[in-house]
Amino acid sequence: MHELTTWLDSPHADSFPYDAVVDEFCSAGKHFVSGDLLAMLASARATSTGGSYVGKGLLARFMKTALDKWDRRFDNPSYLALNLLPMPGNGHRRPDLQDAEEQRDRLFALLVTDILRFEIAAVDGHDRLPHLRPPARVVAKRCRLAVRAVLPVLRRLGLDPAVTSTDSVDAAREVCAAVAADTTPGERRMLALSALTVSQVHDEYMFVRVLQSYETTFALAVVCLSVAIEALRIGQGDDAVQAIDAAEQSLREASLLFSVVATMQPEAFLTFREFTDGASAIQSRNYKLIESLCRMPDPDRLDSPAFSSVPEVRERIIAGLPNLSDAADAADDAVLAAMHRFGTTFERWRKTHYRVALTMLGERRGTGYTEGVPYLATAREIPVFDPAVRTRGCPFGYSAA
Numbered sequence: 001m002h003e004l005t006t007w008l009d010s011p012h013a014d015s016f017p018y019d020a021v022v023d024e025f026c027s028a029g030k031h032f033v034s035g036d037l038l039a040m041l042a043s044a045r046a047t048s049t050g051g052s053y054v055g056k057g058l059l060a061r062f063m064k065t066a067l068d069k070w071d072r073r074f075d076n077p078s079y080l081a082l083n084l085l086p087m088p089g090n091g092h093r094r095p096d097l098q099d100a101e102e103q104r105d106r107l108f109a110l111l112v113t114d115i116l117r118f119e120i121a122a123v124d125g126h127d128r129l130p131h132l133r134p135p136a137r138v139v140a141k142r143c144r145l146a147v148r149a150v151l152p153v154l155r156r157l158g159l160d161p162a163v164t165s166t167d168s169v170d171a172a173r174e175v176c177a178a179v180a181a182d183t184t185p186g187e188r189r190m191l192a193l194s195a196l197t198v199s200q201v202h203d204e205y206m207f208v209r210v211l212q213s214y215e216t217t218f219a220l221a222v223v224c225l226s227v228a229i230e231a232l233r234i235g236q237g238d239d240a241v242q243a244i245d246a247a248e249q250s251l252r253e254a255s256l257l258f259s260v261v262a263t264m265q266p267e268a269f270l271t272f273r274e275f276t277d278g279a280s281a282i283q284s285r286n287y288k289l290i291e292s293l294c295r296m297p298d299p300d301r302l303d304s305p306a307f308s309s310v311p312e313v314r315e316r317i318i319a320g321l322p323n324l325s326d327a328a329d330a331a332d333d334a335v336l337a338a339m340h341r342f343g344t345t346f347e348r349w350r351k352t353h354y355r356v357a358l359t360m361l362g363e364r365r366g367t368g369y370t371e372g373v374p375y376l377a378t379a380r381e382i383p384v385f386d387p388a389v390r391t392r393g394c395p396f397g398y399s400a401a
Contacts, residue, residue, distance in 0.1 A: 013051030149256035218286035325386035
């Protein structure tokens with residue numbers, strides 16, 4: 001690859017040929033990228049480079065994503081390029097709740113709008129990921145549902161596109177134009193580097209972006225629940241309610257993306273899924289933190305693959321991670337009601353996940369070395385909060401899956 005060869009002659013992190021490298025990945029799919037290119041990237045990674053601190057950090061994070069299969073450490077975080085996404089709570093021991101909400105909204109809007117941009121590009125003749133493209137009616141439905149999911153977030157950000165078209169694809173164009181006008185060069189770079197699909201299957205792009213949107217929502221929920229626990233510790237019940245409700249709202253809004261995922265063709269999903277073995281939602285660190293911030297996992301759950309797949313979270317739990325069920329001793333009725341609202345939404349989320357997975361997978365095994373849909377069926381019986389909290393007056397006897 002000429003651009004990379006030239007760069008290796010004078011390596012500088014700020015001048016790395018990202019566009020050329022990404023184009024090579026996109027033209028083949030990460031699973032099928034040539035060994036020669038991967039070897040060159042590995043050599044580039046091992047090379048001492050000049051450049052800014054920011055440039056060096058970006059290059060190192062990109063290499064972790066680009067070379068995950070080469071290194072035989074492909075997993076869900078690397079598949080979704082989570083280290084390249086500016087998710088809420090990253091780098092902050094005690095993040096500000098409002099800042100975290102705005103950060104999540106911004107990233108969520110960029111990711112969902114990028115789904116629309118990609119679908120529109122295909123309609124307009126772009127040749128990226130040409131395999132198993134959906135028919136026009138499915139594209140129109142996908143655009144309509146994605147616009148529905150992103151509009152509330154855009155309005156909070158002050159980017160209301162004032163959609164006027166009744167045609168779903170044209171309405172998506174209006175949304176994309178409004179967001180594009182406000183997108184920074186750094187955000188464009190982030191979007192370009194964080195969508196290295198493993199295949200050439202069209203629907204995989206949407207799948208990756210939806211999972212990334214879920215992950216940034218989970219990250220916000222972790223911040224919110226942590227803030228709520230601390231607020232209860234110091235007797236600030238109103239702040240706890242605000243934080244719990246913010247977590248509930250973000251999950252409720254993001255759940256609209258399940259309908260977008262449901263537009264994926266099962267044949268397309270099963271085709272690219274063949275090359276994602278080793279990456280599974282069971283490896284979601286923030287999802288497991290949500291579960292653990294609500295209640296202490298039972299010993300069998302803590303010792304299962306669900307938590308052995310996220311060892312750093314498991315270690316935090318064993319070390320005494322605080323949770324809302326324990327903090328509920330200091331909760332008033334308003335806090336308990338907020339917990340119930342969150343628990344109901346979390347339960348609905350997990351049930352919907354199960355139904356979508358059942359439609360796409362049937363009884364096939366999972367890609368994270370789990371049994372797939374049966375694993376989700378079992379997990380949905382886990383209570384959201386400690387059942388003992390029921391004695392405080394809210395119906396926490398339901399389970400979440």
